[in-house]
Amino acid sequence: MTDRQNTAALMRAPRARLTVERMPMPEPAADEVIVRVRAVAVNPVDWVIQGTGAVTYRWLPAPAVLGSDVAGEVIAVGSQVTRFHVGDRVVGLATGTDKGRDSRHEGAFQHYTALLERLTAPIPDAISDAQAAVLPLGVSTAACALFQPQHLGLAVHDPVEPRTARGVVVIWGGSTSVGMNAIQLARAAGYDVVGTASPRNADLVCSLGADVVADHGSSTAVDDLVAGIGGRPVLGAVAFGETSAAPCIEVLRRTGGSVLVMASTPVSLADLAGRRRLFPAMVPVFTRLGLRMVALMLRARRAGIRAGFVWGTSLRDDGLGDRVWGGLLPQWLADGTVRPSPEPLVTGHGLEAMQDALDRQRAGVSAQKVVVTL
Template sequence: MPAHAAAILPAPRAALTVTTVQTPTPAADEVLVRVRAVAINPVDWVIQGTSRVTYRWLNTPAVLGSDVAGEVVAIGSAVTRFRVGQRVFGLATGTDRGRDPLREGAFQEYTTLVERLTAPIPDDLSDEEAAVFPLGISTAACALFQPQLLGLRMPGDPAPAASRSVVVIWGGSTSVGMNAVQLAHAAGYDVVTTASAKNAETLRGLGADAVVDHRSPTAVADLVAAIGGRPVVGAVALGAGSTDACIDVLARTGGERLAMASTPVSLDSLVGRRRLFPAMLPVFTRIGLGTLRSTLRARRRGIRAAFVWGSSLRDDEMGPRLWGEVVPRMLAEGALRPMPAPLVVGDGLAAVQDALDRQRAGVSAQKVVVRL
């Protein structure tokens, strides 16, 4: 069997180690990709630091990572959209329940991607730029378009002739937020969002109608004023504390749907500890009670709230449409920009652990990327 190098998680909560794993043969609906760039998401260090609790199904050794850009080196028997040698980017879902993290993780020289969650890289886009998209745009699309969440029309669907409706996005300068702003704008909605003052102009350039400072004590009132009586079709909550703020906005504007993409308490404080127990007990208690309290608040106000799982589009009709139609078309039309901008922090698999640590330390309106 051929083999390649991979940055594996050898055991729960361990540092990544570069070693050799077997190179898989793509299944009928998969492409085998030589990985050229990967991007880092918060979920990567959350899995690394808390997997015994948060990802109990994940066996080690495992290859983490969701964001892949590279070129196709082999295709499965049912693949029709790609050819060997073609540059592609896509969503790796190896850490999901029931998947194989050694075949489908991003942080390795070769990985498999399912065809329906893969798109061609345009000639004017670098591998590093393409790598920032997969999980961010997939999560944003789930929040906006899945029927169990906001259930909005997708870009390309006919828009009604009536006055434009508003989508609220709390956390517009995050990876998911920047993609949500672009997708909602392309679908014909007005977008009001939050960000720091330094990122406000960037978000307006992506299509935001109004940007409110999330640090302001009057942020909720400022969003309501920016909405200005227009119908609100829903809100996307990104970042700790965003759920309750979105509930307040929706309650004051008549919106009835909320997509929650963040826990009420960050897990960062747990990841850096030598031991999860007993420190995890108060953290997860706060998360559980906070989520229950927010859900009940939403229900009392007639708001339907549900959590977003960014890779769930692998198993519904929206995923193939997003990756096979919407994303390629928007890129060709210049309606979709690679945001947040890539921040390349190293080359080679040995740099991935440092990249995880860099992302956990905090970046603003940037996405940490490693070239392979």
């Protein structure tokens, strides 16, 4: 690897814009592969960290390499790696911005990065790098919400088992990037799914496996979902989007469901992340956020609902990562049960395009994932 040079889109200091700089080449630990990155996707958390990390990601040292979603080619493998070889096309979840990890070793927005073998899957030939790059954080967060015992704790059923009425999973925000993955994973695991989307995305969300799609912008969305569920047992709800937890509690209350998984803060951090200074604007934002969270938890508890916040990279440490990335996802991608969703929106090529890509994601997308090819 000595003839190769690494370059990253680096966040030099909290709130600094990304700049392209030379970086050391990462060396693989025993359970890691080193990947020449060919495509990365942008998640809301990337601009949240850039804009508010001094408060929300206090553990993350700068300079930092942001980014979770990597597709590329293996150029080196650690001594204990068994599933991959040099030259394999792979997609994987980089978790370098988590507490105790090293973002410069395991961050997506650079030419070469490390990935844990247990959070990496082969890319089938029919899927391009840009298509594959949309998967990692979306699939991982959806899997944590659906399969971790502290959340919905769903079992994965063999597809040949008869599809009896196992129950319904509610995905509020079914047209978000993570929501589209949650619908597909819940269906693949053998459950009925109902969800929400804007009318323009309703057919798309149906095509992923939801049998009822309500308009999350409509005042009748809760009624429409409850009617669509039609008395089937409800296993729980997953809420994507700042305003989604409260209507999910209402759906669960009216259908007898008892588990809510929240993926989003109940107040958007988009405006705060875009400001030149965090202080004093952060004070009312975080006060509102704290108060809304307490109010939601109380409302859920009063309705007999267990509510929790999902952390999409937590499958790294509990065995679920290996189960999903080492088994279920490769199988479901290969046989077409899961198709990479949403569609990639390639906004640029090269690390110089990364900052614009973060700004583009923060401005808002609809059933698309911002991707940069490298």
